[in-house]
Amino acid sequence: MMTTDRTTVTAVLGSLADAWDRGDADAYGAHFTDDATYVTFVGTRYSGREDIAGSHGVLFEKFLKGTKLAHEVLDVRFLGADVAIVSTCGDTYKGARPGKLAKVQTYTLVRDDERWLVAAFHNTQRKPLLERISFAFAPETKPKQ
Template sequence: MSENPQITGLLTRLAEAWNAGDATAYAALFTEDADYISFDGAHSQGREAIESSHRWLFEGPLKGSTMSTTDGGVKVKPLADGAVLVISGGGTAVAGRQRDSIVSFTAVRTPQGWRFASFQNTRVAS
């Protein structure tokens, strides 16, 4: 497994969209039919659902929250031509309280560039 500048760039854009509270930009980094599983097991299906749920979060309980990426690197494992598994640490801070996670994505190459086709967030036990 190795780092991949295109994938780390995609992760950076994901954090930038989160930190801006921009649900549209956040969801645009996912495929139209992406599966998104949050830390509590909630399952959103499709870019539209990801955008809608994040708009609610960014305007409500996660307003002003920030996302950080891992300092320990991002692992990228090729699965097939144009598809990789991505495993990364990171987390979000809400009202000064950090919540660390390990996240996994399936990223796929699309005509618009790399996009996430799946996401799974697992909270790190404190």
């Protein structure tokens, strides 16, 4: 894929973060397909743009009020011209941006009329201590990269 495709796809994540930082649930939800799936790090599953935007409207007023969204892109893979898988590390924060981002995330984006939208999102909280224990007892399970 062309560099511009990678740039365009990763710009969607930047725009998501901007909407999050403003606490704008409608703008955040607008980045998702009508039938998107969204899995939070606690395991809650939302279905569809409306559900994602609606739930985030409440979250931005309560638990996530005043938070910002940080992310670092780990990998972008294209599964054809209209599907991209983006792996990131990310986290929410208030104040200073954290040095280590505690969550691992996977975005599946699809191109719809020249616009990239998120069709699926999955967020997992990292457990570094459990990883170290696992790798100590079964070193062959440690990722190669």
